[in-house]
Amino acid sequence: MTDELKGNYDKAFENVxxxxxxxxxxxxxxYDFNSFKELLEVxxxxxxxxxxxxxxxxxxxxxxxxxxxxxLTNYKATALGRNAFQQHLEFLENLIHQNKA
Amino acid sequence: MxxxxxxxxxxxxxxxxxxxxxSLSGLSGVLAGIYAITGAYxxxxxxxxxxxxxxxxxxxxxxxxxxxxxxxxxxxVMLLSITTAxxxxxxxxxxxxxxxxxxxxxxxxxxxxxxxxxxGFFCMAFLHQGFFLFIAPATxxxxxxxxxxxxxxxxxxxxxxxYGQILLGIIAAFNPMSGLILWTLGFGVLHMIYGSxxxxxYDR
Numbered sequence: 001m002t003d004e005l006k007g008n009y010d011k012a013f014e015n016v017x018x019x020x021x022x023x024x025x026x027x028x029x030x031y032d033f034n035s036f037k038e039l040l041e042v043x044x045x046x047x048x049x050x051x052x053x054x055x056x057x058x059x060x061x062x063x064x065x066x067x068x069x070x071x072l073t074n075y076k077a078t079a080l081g082r083n084a085f086q087q088h089l090e091f092l093e094n095l096i097h098q099n100k101a
Numbered sequence: 102m103x104x105x106x107x108x109x110x111x112x113x114x115x116x117x118x119x120x121x122x123x124s125l126s127g128l129s130g131v132l133a134g135i136y137a138i139t140g141a142y143x144x145x146x147x148x149x150x151x152x153x154x155x156x157x158x159x160x161x162x163x164x165x166x167x168x169x170x171x172x173x174x175x176x177x178v179m180l181l182s183i184t185t186a187x188x189x190x191x192x193x194x195x196x197x198x199x200x201x202x203x204x205x206x207x208x209x210x211x212x213x214x215x216x217x218x219x220x221g222f223f224c225m226a227f228l229h230q231g232f233f234l235f236i237a238p239a240t241x242x243x244x245x246x247x248x249x250x251x252x253x254x255x256x257x258x259x260x261x262x263x264y265g266q267i268l269l270g271i272i273a274a275f276n277p278m279s280g281l282i283l284w285t286l287g288f289g290v291l292h293m294i295y296g297s298x299x300x301x302x303y304d305r
Binding site: 013016019020023024026027028031032035038039089092093095096099 | 105106108109111112113115116118119120200203204
């Protein structure tokens, strides 16, 4: 094993809510605001601020539409975001391996 | 930095909970099996009645009043099973404080019911053309394919139930005279076995 850790620890995923959001978007093509809220059990404001953070990093994309009169906000992971998450995941895995060795 | 194991566990749990519908109750499988066996018993007594037990030669003439009765029985069994599954899933999702109507739940239903609906149209065509013997194999095969599809969006053990239904359906297609018995094995016995296994594994 090399001394240097592979992958990259990403500050954006230090927060557990953002880590969860990104995990969901890795396996779902898209996911809407209300479903996030239900699954993550967070308040509107809290969720919105974390989503905005990820959006600013260009890790996720927002798509607004309407179903009838109800607004629907869908989120998608960008290629950049997927890559960053992959790197982060790799880092965590390597860290665990190294701790074991 | 926090514990990396815990972070990985978070990631895994979120990936699973956001893609899989985990509120399906094992008990609803057992009950669906009981409904199916009851329905099949009624159908058997109408179709073969003086020839019991286990005669394969139908004693009744398959005429349209009997056909209506059989079709209605099938529909009632299906509606009862769906209602039970829905009610018990709602109860289970309340117990685990999770939502019932999630994107994963929708995907699960879609995966299950598209093949089932196509199978339903096939059975309507068989009824219309008078190929009654192929209804049991068709319902088994299409339902099995629905379960197999849906297994990607719920606890994946359900795919074994799917394989079982498909296998019985194919056997039934080659032995149409045993259709009702194979149907009872699939929709009745397999449901009960699967349901109780799932109940003891996850629900208690």
